[in-house]
Each structure stands twice: as C-alpha cells, then as structure tokens.
Amino acid sequence: MSDTHSGHESSGHQSSTALSPLADPGLPPHVYRRADTEPRAAKKAERQVAILFALSAVSTVAFVASFVGIEKDAFIFIPLFGSTQAQQLALGMTLALSLFLIGAGAVHWAKTLMPDHEVIQDRHELRSSDEDRQGVIEVFREGAEAAGLGRRSLIKRTLLGSMGLVTLTPILLLRDLGPLPGKQLETTNWEAGRRLVTDPDGKPLKASDIQVGAVAHILPEMPEGSELTLNDMVKDPVILVRLRPEDFNLPADRKDWVHEGIIAFSKICSHMGCAVGLYEQQTHHLLCPCHQSTFDVETGAQVIFGPAARPLPQLAITVDSEGYLIAKQGFTEPVGPSFWERSS
Amino acid sequence: MTTGKRIGGSVANFVDERTGAGRALKKNLGKVFPDHWSFMLGEVAMYSFVILLLSGTFLTFFFVPSQEEIIYQGNYAPLSGLSMSQAYASTVDMSFDVRGGMLMRQVHHWSALIFLAAMVVHMMRVFFTGAYRKPREFNWIIGVGLLTLGIVEGFLGYSLPDDLLSGTGIRIAEAIIQAVPLVGTYVAFFLFGGGFPGTIFISRIYTIHVLLVPGIILALITAHVLLVWFQKHTQYPGPGRTEKNVVGFPLLPVYMAKAGGFFFIVFGITTFLGAVASINPIWLYGPYNPSQISAGSQPDWYMGWLDGLVRMAPNWETHAFGHTVSWNILIPGLIVPGIMFTGLALWPFIESWVTGDKREHHLLERPRNAPTRTAVGAMALTFTMVTLINGGNDLLAITFDLSINQIMWFSRIGVFVLPPIAYFVTKRICLGLQHKDRDTVLHGRESGRLVMLPSGEFIEVHEPIDQYARYSLTNHEQPEVVELQLEDAHGVARPGSVKEKIRARLSRGMYGEQVQKPTEKDLLELEDGHH
Numbered sequence A: 001m002s003d004t005h006s007g008h009e010s011s012g013h014q015s016s017t018a019l020s021p022l023a024d025p026g027l028p029p030h031v032y033r034r035a036d037t038e039p040r041a042a043k044k045a046e047r048q049v050a051i052l053f054a055l056s057a058v059s060t061v062a063f064v065a066s067f068v069g070i071e072k073d074a075f076i077f078i079p080l081f082g083s084t085q086a087q088q089l090a091l092g093m094t095l096a097l098s099l100f101l102i103g104a105g106a107v108h109w110a111k112t113l114m115p116d117h118e119v120i121q122d123r124h125e126l127r128s129s130d131e132d133r134q135g136v137i138e139v140f141r142e143g144a145e146a147a148g149l150g151r152r153s154l155i156k157r158t159l160l161g162s163m164g165l166v167t168l169t170p171i172l173l174l175r176d177l178g179p180l181p182g183k184q185l186e187t188t189n190w191e192a193g194r195r196l197v198t199d200p201d202g203k204p205l206k207a208s209d210i211q212v213g214a215v216a217h218i219l220p221e222m223p224e225g226s227e228l229t230l231n232d233m234v235k236d237p238v239i240l241v242r243l244r245p246e247d248f249n250l251p252a253d254r255k256d257w258v259h260e261g262i263i264a265f266s267k268i269c270s271h272m273g274c275a276v277g278l279y280e281q282q283t284h285h286l287l288c289p290c291h292q293s294t295f296d297v298e299t300g301a302q303v304i305f306g307p308a309a310r311p312l313p314q315l316a317i318t319v320d321s322e323g324y325l326i327a328k329q330g331f332t333e334p335v336g337p338s339f340w341e342r343s344s
Numbered sequence B: 001m002t003t004g005k006r007i008g009g010s011v012a013n014f015v016d017e018r019t020g021a022g023r024a025l026k027k028n029l030g031k032v033f034p035d036h037w038s039f040m041l042g043e044v045a046m047y048s049f050v051i052l053l054l055s056g057t058f059l060t061f062f063f064v065p066s067q068e069e070i071i072y073q074g075n076y077a078p079l080s081g082l083s084m085s086q087a088y089a090s091t092v093d094m095s096f097d098v099r100g101g102m103l104m105r106q107v108h109h110w111s112a113l114i115f116l117a118a119m120v121v122h123m124m125r126v127f128f129t130g131a132y133r134k135p136r137e138f139n140w141i142i143g144v145g146l147l148t149l150g151i152v153e154g155f156l157g158y159s160l161p162d163d164l165l166s167g168t169g170i171r172i173a174e175a176i177i178q179a180v181p182l183v184g185t186y187v188a189f190f191l192f193g194g195g196f197p198g199t200i201f202i203s204r205i206y207t208i209h210v211l212l213v214p215g216i217i218l219a220l221i222t223a224h225v226l227l228v229w230f231q232k233h234t235q236y237p238g239p240g241r242t243e244k245n246v247v248g249f250p251l252l253p254v255y256m257a258k259a260g261g262f263f264f265i266v267f268g269i270t271t272f273l274g275a276v277a278s279i280n281p282i283w284l285y286g287p288y289n290p291s292q293i294s295a296g297s298q299p300d301w302y303m304g305w306l307d308g309l310v311r312m313a314p315n316w317e318t319h320a321f322g323h324t325v326s327w328n329i330l331i332p333g334l335i336v337p338g339i340m341f342t343g344l345a346l347w348p349f350i351e352s353w354v355t356g357d358k359r360e361h362h363l364l365e366r367p368r369n370a371p372t373r374t375a376v377g378a379m380a381l382t383f384t385m386v387t388l389i390n391g392g393n394d395l396l397a398i399t400f401d402l403s404i405n406q407i408m409w410f411s412r413i414g415v416f417v418l419p420p421i422a423y424f425v426t427k428r429i430c431l432g433l434q435h436k437d438r439d440t441v442l443h444g445r446e447s448g449r450l451v452m453l454p455s456g457e458f459i460e461v462h463e464p465i466d467q468y469a470r471y472s473l474t475n476h477e478q479p480e481v482v483e484l485q486l487e488d489a490h491g492v493a494r495p496g497s498v499k500e501k502i503r504a505r506l507s508r509g510m511y512g513e514q515v516q517k518p519t520e521k522d523l524l525e526l527e528d529g530h531h
C-alpha cells in the first residue's frame, strides 16, 4: 500500500511551523496507553475481554434454560412495568446480555489491545483522466458504429417503438387490481323505512329508549340472511343524540328530519373517515379523536373546530307504525371523506 | 504449520484461484476509516436494518397475512369469541403462544423505531457538517430515498397486525389517496381491490413490506456503502488532516473489531428494550372495526409530523363544476411533505449554486463556521418539531391540562413564526461562537483562575493555546460573497439577469456576515504589542 503511511513518524513538523503561527503542525504526538507499555496492564485487559466473552456464553445458557424451564403462561409483576410474561422477559434479558457482552468484549479488545496508531492514507481525485474519458467515448462510438445504429435507422425506430409499446403491458396487467369505483362511495344501506338498530346488539329502538342527553351507536337493520360486512361498516354507522327539541337551530328544510329531539348523523368523519366516537354532553359537541374535528349537534353537525370541511351528513328519521325509529330516506349526500367525483 | 493453518490456506487458495479475491482484499483490508462518535450513527441505522431483516423473517413464519374473518379461540381470554381477521389473530397467537414470539415482535418494532431515528440523526450529522458537498451528493439523495422508504415501510408494518389503531391509520392513508384530484378514487379502488377496507389489502401490503421495500432498501444501502468506500470517508478538520488525505484506523483489525462489536451492542440494546418496554400492545386495542375508535390514537413518531400537519390544516375545500378538491387533506398530506422532501433532496445543489463552489470537499465543516447552513437546518428542524408536537396535541392537552384549541393555535401560528426565529437565533449563536474562537486564538483560553490587579480589579487569567488547538480553530475557509457582475469582461455595463440577482442576494445572506477569523498578521501584531 504505497499511499499509506503511519501518521506520527512521517507527518513530521512542517518546516514552516516556526515561521507561521497558523500553519498545520501535523498530527499531535502519539499518546501511549498503559497496555502498550506495561505488560501487566495488557494481561489485565486481555483477562477483561475474556471475562466479557465468557459471561456472554453464560447468559446464552440461561437463555436456553428460560426457553425450556419457564412456563409460557407464567406472569410476574415488575414494578413500573406491571405484569409481564415471565418467559418473554427472561428470554429477552438473557439474549440481550449475550449479544451485548460479545459487542462489549470486542470493543474493549479493540480499544485496549489493538494498535491505536492513526494511519494516513492519500486521497486520489475521483474524476477519470481525460484519456480515459476519451477512451470511453471511443468505445461507445465504435460499438455504435459496428452495430450500424447510425446507418440502420429502420432497426433503430422499430426497436424503440416496440420497446415503448411493451412497457405499456404492465399497466394493462394491473387493471384487474380492483373494480372501478362506480357509485360505491355514494351509497349506503340506508333507505326509507329501514329500522335503526343498536351497534353491536342489533336491537331496534323506540324513542322512549333514549333519554335526553344520551347517545346511541346505530347500524341499519339488515334483512334476514344478509349481514353487514366491514365495507358496510365504513359507511353505515350512525350516531343518535337526543336533545330537547327547543335546543336545535337547524336549517328550515331539515326541521322534520328530527324525531322528538332525536337526531341522527353519519358517524363516519367527513374529514378522513374515522369514527366520530366522542360526545360532550354539556356542549352538545361530537368530537372525532383522529384530528379533533368538532361538530355542533344543535346546528346540524356544523364544523366548529378542526380540519373537517363539511358537516356530518344527517339521516332523516321518524318512527314506524310500531313506534320503532326508522330512516325516512337514505342519506342525501355521500358519507365519509371527500373524493374528486363528489359533487357537493 | 498447524492443521488449522493448512486447511485455511488451501481453502483460501481454492477461492482465490477461482475469483482473484486476494488482489481485491489486499487493496481493501487496510483501508483507513476516520474515527468519530458521530460516524457511528449511520452504522446504527444499518445494523438496525439487519436486525429488522432477522426479526422480520422470524415473524413471517407465524404471521398469517389474511383478512379472512375468524372467531378467536386462542389463549388470550379477553378476546375470546370475538370476530377478527386472521392477521390479527395470528399476531395475538404469536405474542402469547409462541416462545420468544412476543420478544421478536417487540424487537422488530423497537428496531424499526431505532432504524428511523438513527437515519434522521445521521442525516442531521451529514447536514450540519456539510458532508453532502461534492462529490457526495448522490449519497445524500440515496439517503433521502432511504428515509422516505423507511417511513413507508414502517407505516406498512404497523398496518399489518390489523388492529384497531393500525386500521385507523390505513383508513387515513386511504382518505389521502382518495383526495387526489382526477385519479384518487380510482387509485384507491385499485390498491384496495374495491371499496375500503375490502379483503385483500393486508396480503398486498404484506408482499410490499417483506419483499419489495426491503429489497429496494437493501439495494440502496449497498450503493450507499459502496460509495462511501470508493469516495473514502470524510473527516473532521484538524492538525494533520487535509483535503488530500484520510487519517484514521485501518479496516483490519481495529475498525472491523469496533464495528463488528458495535453491531452486537446495538442488537443487545434493542433486545433489552424489546424485553422490558412493551410497544404496540395490539391485544389491548382489539381488532379493526371501522365503526370504532380509540381515543388518543397515535401513529409511531416518524409519522407524527404528518399527523400534526393534517391536524393543524385549515378546513378548506373547493366544490366546483361537480367536483371536490380537499385542500384540508392535499396541503398537509401531499403538498407540504412533497415540498419538504424535495427541498431536502435538492439542498446540496441549491447550496452549491448559491456559493458557486464546485470543488470537492473531504474535510467537514464545524456547524458554527457555516452559520447560514446551520441556521437553515435549525429552521427546518423547528418546523418539523412544531408539526410533531401538534401530532400529539391530544396527549399534550391531557398531560399539561391545556385545551386542544390552545395547542392547535400555538401550532398554526408557531409553524410560521418559530422557524424564522430559530433561523436568526441560530445564526447569532454561530457568529457568537466564531467570536469566541477568534478570542481564544488571539488571547488564549479562559483558565477559570482569577487574579486581582493592583487596582483591585479582578481579571481572569487566559492561558495561551498550543499550535494544534490554534490550527483547529483557524483552518476553515471563509468564502467570499458571489457579487453581481455589472460589467462584462470588456468593462461594458450590463444588467444582471434575475437569476443572477437572486443568487447575489442569497450569497450575501449566506456569507455576508462572518466573524473574520484571525490571520497570521493579527497574531504577529499582537505579539509585537506584547513585547
């Protein structure tokens, strides 16, 4: 290695040092470690390294013992951490020690016993020489010439054309990743006459089941034999709130969407689709925990705080002949987050 | 010769005759690496990635990437009888019924956090010391790519167990995709195989998480390290260290032992964290159900800034011509992150354009000696910190008894006001430190000893510093401002182009203010004065 030299001997002091107080004095003189000069210190360091490695081995044995010896479902209580699976804890601690001690041993070895003379190596410019660059251009030119790229333009064009075309095939192949959206984002299972049932018990509700100030989590009642899938659960959930009828301050055309102070909104946040799961009883606010959009129940779930841009869609409700709450009609707008094709 | 040596020798011979490996090894085993604690940060990132590969492979043996709904009948009683996806059930099973399964999950998650944290801190080291300057711009860009992929990979992994928290995260990601004008709805339907959540996204992101992204990350890390190898590592300036040399320890044995040992140390610490500090206890969250939500939903920290941006966005939406554009999602979800990462990737080029500096740099710069760069970095970090804080606004509100409203407005205003403040403060601090360095060189180091002058006044004794320290404090360059050339080569007046004017302006901002470092003349004059 011609370009390597050991720093401290060769760096020397530049002759200019005496003249210029700011010139590079070269590497500072080497400081020897105790283990470099005292054989006893070196012997001691060697022992320390060996002990670290040996302790690692002991820890690995303890790992094996924990694996076979501790019951899977034994729990132990550790202050601060609570109740923990004893076996996982033992496996983790012993493995951590085994690994750490190998590392500590190796580093200690390197620091105390391996040579710590700094070495100087020269850097070389990365740029290739002008001849090399010229040579490359030459080779390319000759290659292109030999292949006749310049002369045989018919080949060149058909090659480029066919390569261009063949790259389109993946796009086609990926077409069946999913169906087109169609009207899926705009429809739910809610329709006129559909009963409101509780989530998750599926019980129909009468107005009298809900106290003033209470909320209920609601799903549409499905016909016998069909069940709500997770895809329905992204659109159908509704939250019911009962206030005193005089508390409302709704747009005129929505006054009769409310039944005896019971009002129903889509529970899917109009921002990014989380479940608007929190209700503040004193303020009559619905709150989405994801980004804290806050909707005011009295004014028809208008946004009063947070990043949501639209009120929660309201579901018009009434009661059927038996007195159970039902939807008067489906939602009049898409529920959930916005999308490009959404028209309002 | 012992038997061991003889066997070793013939194996080496066998390999070398077929590969010529000897030549390459001879050249490289003695390669010199400069030593500094901050050079270990990149290593931590790389080792964490190896730990992710190892622990992740273990997880694949037990994890079932399927959304098929089953009724849970495993050993964890609180979930008994609940309907859940196979993905969720298999993760719970792995946690409670596989010996070491919980540990491996925890190690995997912890190493993901460490991987990303190490990348960020490593990137900060590279930024604040100017290590990205020519010829290392490629590695800077590869680094930005790795960070981006790391974030994506972490998010996808977090989504795999299909618990309530991760499902909520995926729902939000889907909403961001869906908000893209023109194609968003289609892209979302293609990715999810139909409406959200569908039944196929877990198995799709599984392939991406265990094969595609790790493959790309591995390729990028390889390129990254090869470039370091060929370009040789940068080094901190100091006596004996120049642009033309590398001072450090040879790969064999010192560097190898330290780096190899350090891998085990990182692995050991990660395992220790996995053993004692439980993260992502998915069995407490329950399976994903779109109609449910847990209060205080938090993503992992490396997604927190994005969540914070989304939370503070103004609620703008445009409805026109039968279409909707959700600025409240697009700005924080795509536009701002796009600007952040593009700016990050282009920074080396922006800087070298402003400074007009096209030379190679192998010596690092101390942050104080590049005040503008340091200030820009502090500005970017402050911006990110404000968004990160807002990402935890609900937790902060509870912890410090504030209202979310207060934190939200603090963030909305702070995100514009605090970064410039950070810029100016940092720049002043850097210039102050330059002053201090100048004083130290000229008048020596404060010794902490006080003496009383005959006048009764106390002064602190200054001890002169040696030539090594003096060199360390004065070897940096102080570049000139690139002035606008208002005359051409023949002395004829010409108007500067807009581009040139911008550049002159920026260059003045960059170098206009410097504390002149001491020159030989300063020192000599001072000495004359003393005698």
Ligand code: HEM
Residues within 6 Å of the ligand: B049, B052, B053, B055, B056, B057, B059, B060, B063, B091, B105, B108, B109, B112, B115, B150, B153, B154, B155, B156, B157, B158, B159, B160, B161, B209, B210, B214, B217, B279, B280
């Ligand atoms: C940069 C690389 C990677 C990152 C940042 C990462 C991150 C994550 C995270 C945060 C989780 C959630 C863990 C939890 O708390 O449950 C996860 C899960 C998982 N990862 Fe990775 N991972 C990476 C690479 C890999 C690789 C290479 C594999 C496989 C070869 C893998 C396999 C898995 C599997 C099977 C799961 C689901 C099981 C579970 O969640 O416990 N990961 N990943």
Ligand code: FES
Residues within 6 Å of the ligand: A269, A270, A271, A272, A273, A274, A288, A289, A290, A291, A292, A293, A306, A307, A308
């Ligand atoms: S999803 Fe409800 S506030 Fe964002």
